[in-house]
Structures are given as structure tokens and as C-alpha cells.
Amino acid sequence: MDKLIIRGGKQLKGEVSISGAKNAALPIMTSSILASGRSAFARIPDLMDVRTMGRLLSNMGASYSYNEGSATIDSASMNKFEAPYELVKTMRASVLVLCPLVARFGRAKVSLPGGCAIGARPINLHLMGLEKMGAKIRLESGYVIAKTSRLKGASIYLDTVTVTGTENLMMAAVLAKGTTILENAAREPEVIDLANCLISMGARINGAGESVIEIEGVDELKPLKNYAIIPDRIETGTFMSIAGITGGDLVLKDCRPEHLDAAMMKLKDTGVIFKETKRGLRVIGPKNLIAKDVKTIPYPGFPTDMQAQFMAMMTIAKGTSVIKETIFENRFMHVAELKRMGADISIDGGTAAIKGVEKLRGAPVMATDLRASASLVVAALRAEGETVIHRIYHLDRGYEKMDEKLKKVGADIERVKG
Ligand code: EPZ
Numbered sequence: 001m002d003k004l005i006i007r008g009g010k011q012l013k014g015e016v017s018i019s020g021a022k023n024a025a026l027p028i029m030t031s032s033i034l035a036s037g038r039s040a041f042a043r044i045p046d047l048m049d050v051r052t053m054g055r056l057l058s059n060m061g062a063s064y065s066y067n068e069g070s071a072t073i074d075s076a077s078m079n080k081f082e083a084p085y086e087l088v089k090t091m092r093a094s095v096l097v098l099c100p101l102v103a104r105f106g107r108a109k110v111s112l113p114g115g116c117a118i119g120a121r122p123i124n125l126h127l128m129g130l131e132k133m134g135a136k137i138r139l140e141s142g143y144v145i146a147k148t149s150r151l152k153g154a155s156i157y158l159d160t161v162t163v164t165g166t167e168n169l170m171m172a173a174v175l176a177k178g179t180t181i182l183e184n185a186a187r188e189p190e191v192i193d194l195a196n197c198l199i200s201m202g203a204r205i206n207g208a209g210e211s212v213i214e215i216e217g218v219d220e221l222k223p224l225k226n227y228a229i230i231p232d233r234i235e236t237g238t239f240m241s242i243a244g245i246t247g248g249d250l251v252l253k254d255c256r257p258e259h260l261d262a263a264m265m266k267l268k269d270t271g272v273i274f275k276e277t278k279r280g281l282r283v284i285g286p287k288n289l290i291a292k293d294v295k296t297i298p299y300p301g302f303p304t305d306m307q308a309q310f311m312a313m314m315t316i317a318k319g320t321s322v323i324k325e326t327i328f329e330n331r332f333m334h335v336a337e338l339k340r341m342g343a344d345i346s347i348d349g350g351t352a353a354i355k356g357v358e359k360l361r362g363a364p365v366m367a368t369d370l371r372a373s374a375s376l377v378v379a380a381l382r383a384e385g386e387t388v389i390h391r392i393y394h395l396d397r398g399y400e401k402m403d404e405k406l407k408k409v410g411a412d413i414e415r416v417k418g
Helices: 022-034 048-059 092-105 124-132 163-173 189-200 233-246 257-269 304-314 333-340 370-380 402-408
Strands: 003-007 013-017 038-042 063-067 070-074 107-111 136-140 143-147 155-157 179-183 204-206 212-216 249-253 273-277 280-284 294-296 320-325 344-348 351-355 364-366 386-390 412-416
Touching: 003 370, 013 402, 022 038, 022 048, 022 070, 022 092, 022 163, 022 189, 048 063, 048 070, 048 092, 092 107, 092 124, 092 143, 092 163, 124 136, 124 155, 124 163, 163 179, 163 189, 163 212, 189 204, 233 249, 233 257, 233 280, 233 304, 233 370, 257 273, 257 304, 294 304, 304 320, 304 333, 304 351, 304 370, 333 344, 333 364, 333 370, 370 386, 402 412
Parallel strands: 013 249, 155 179, 294 320, 364 386
Antiparallel strands: 003 386, 003 412, 038 070, 063 070, 107 143, 136 143, 179 212, 204 212, 249 280, 273 280, 320 351, 344 351
16 A cells, blocks of 8 residues: 655645545536436546446446546446446445436445444435435345436435535436425535536526525436536535645645635634635645644535545644544544644544644654545645655545645645555
8 A cells, every 4th residue: 555755844835736626526526427328527536436437437338538627528328227236335426326327227235334444424305305306216235226217306305415416416306207306405616616517417496505596307428528527525625724834835726615615714814824826725834834724524614525624724823723524523533633743632522622733743644544644644734854654655645646735835744655
């Protein structure tokens, strides 16, 4: 397994190109199932999860090709409607094929995703919504088996704000007979991007990005010639944290700052400076960071996917920061590893208290999940001495060429193939 060796203490300077959003790419790739024919998508990042999704679609008979950021998917030849456990266990977002398969073919057999490092992450709300739309659902040896002649519109209240639940049910509704209302829907920019993609295929969707989304079903959707997805707001936020912790000066190109209002306001409070320039968003880290509290909540609040990176910054801030994680029940796996680097963190349930220390020291540490691994990179870029981050396949799932981008702005980092 590959590992990263980072020698910290450098002030990173230069330009970083932000890639397309992983969490927009995955649902938008599955939306190609809904429109028979060849769809093409641009700014698709070259990530492990994207490759896994490509394999999943190919296994179902679609033809998939990827080259330099553009993905082409021809769903006309699809002849299998199953997402096997072997693939789903490596990427829970595979569950996003469930509703497009039922909507287009009236059937699907998808492995239940099982738990993951950060929490139980059930899909009960995806299934509740699909049932309300008339699908017959049964669970059999770890698989969801869904069948219907044709889905029909329904009013669905989501008890918990769920991003992929909203996305899945939106994809179920676009080909249903009648109108569907999704209440308490997720408002993430990735939900809006999926809706815009579906609308370009001919879907009728109102309110994406709000808590109530109304979808009027149509009989058929048309494949897309070229749809460019949004940039990755969490990669953007991660590089903001890197500029913040290293006292660096980075220009983030091709990003959409408006997708990160809450995170940017919080970073500003810690002393990070932002300047819009013609080349992109300039982010300047202060000499000393000020400790601030954070609570993760659904969009447009502070994103849970930025919690670990923000915590890494707070380990060397002046004062004590209290971080409340309200979305996932086990998203503090990075804490033990940060403490190995000298951080002073105590946990009480979903709350962590981080007392700023003078400095972090490099150490061998282990990545446990995608954003935990990002937080170890953030901390290692500040730590004195050498940090070796093991199991960086977690990082490769969601960050495109992270080590190359960091090297370009002066980081002392190397990837060791293992
Ligand atoms: C999406 O996961 C993202 N993944 C996650 O990003 C992100 O952390 C999460 O949304 C929250 O923003 C993708 O978009 C591919 P949820 P998702 O359903 O949709 C509970 C990353 O780092 N819930 O919004 O799986 C669930 O347990 C990844 O890029 C139910 O109870 O998350 C959680 O507590 C990690 N029943 C809460 O809702 C359901 O049926 C939010 O989960 C569905 C969810």
C-alpha cells in the first residue's frame, strides 16, 4: 500500500488547480442510466471512486470510457441491473445506481452498503421513498431487491437530511408518472448540480437547493452531449486549511467560493485572509491562528466533510477550540493520529476539545477514512520533522493528484509505492 512522506514547516506558495467535485461526479455518472444512449461529462476527476463507478456501470453492460477529465457513458446496451457486494463494499455511493435502475428498467438488485469507518450510514430513507413511489422492496442476503411496473409520483418527507437519499429519490422521480415532492431535502451544491444535469436531459425539477424539491415525471430523458460538473468545494476547503496551517499564500484556481460560505467565514475568524483575484481565490495563512468553535450541520452550514481538516488547523491555534460533529456518529478517527503528532485533543461523545499546542512533531500515522487522511496531510505540512502517512488509498478516493499539487507549491512530500 502506498504511503506519503511529508517533512513539514514550509510556507506553501503558488497556484493550485481545483478538480471537479467527487460528490457531484458520482451521482451525475449514475444519472446516465436514466437516458438511453451516449452521455458525455466534463471535469470528472481521476479518482479511485470514479474508476469504481465506471467499473460498476460497465459491469451492468454500459460502455464507459474516461480520458483526461471527460467521461463518456453509453447506457443503451445496459443488460444487468445488479450492484454486487464486492463493488458496493468499496464505495457506498454505489447505492446511487438503485433508483436510476428502478426508474428506467423497473428493477434493481443492489447490495446494502454496510457500515463504514465514520458511521452506520443506513439507507432506510432511500428505500422508504422508493416504496412510497410504488416499488416493491425486499431484503435478501444483504441485497435490496426492488421491482415496479412504473414508479408513480409521491410526497416524501425525509426525516433526516440525506444527500445521496435526496439525489437517489430525485433520480427515481424524474421518470415517474406524476409529481413527486421531496420535503426536508438536502441543499448541497452537488444536489443542485445533479438537478441541472437532469434538467439538461429533459427532466422537470423545481426547487433544487431548497428544502422542498418538486419533480414532475416525464416519459423519457435524452442523453447529454457534454455536461461540465462543479469544482470540488471540499478539496477547495482542504487547500484553504493547508494555506491556513502553513502560513502560506495559495491561489486556488477554478473554484467556486460561494459553495463554501460557512467554512470561509469560520476560517476568516481564525485569521485566514481571502482575496478574490483574476487568477482565482487567494488564501493567506496568518502568523498565528486563533482557536474557534465549530458545529457541523447540513448545507449551507459548516460541512462535516471539512471537520477533520479544520481540527488539524486548530491543533496549533492560540486557545481552545470545541468541535461538535452532528452528522456522523464516529467521525473522530483522525483524533488518535493527530495526538500521535503531539496534538492536545479530548473527546466526549460527538464533541472534541482541541487545546492549541506550540508545535506538532512528525510521526508515523495511519489514514482511516477519506477526510481523516486529508487532516493528517494538513497537520503533517505544519509538523516539525518527518510524517509518514500509511494507507493513503483512503486519500486517493477523493483527492486527485494531491501530492503533485502540493509539491508544485513547495511542499516537501513524496509518495512511496508500497
Ligand atoms: C454524502 O454522504 C457524501 N457522499 C458524504 O461525503 C458526506 O459526508 C455526507 O453526504 C454528508 O454531507 C457523497 O455525496 C457520495 P447522508 P451520504 O445520507 O449521502 C443518515 C466524503 O467525505 N441517514 O447525507 O451517505 C446518515 O447515517 C463523503 O466525500 C439515515 O439515517 O450522507 C447520516 O447520519 C463522506 N438514513 C446522515 O443521515 C438514510 O437513509 C447524513 O447522511 C440516509 C442517511
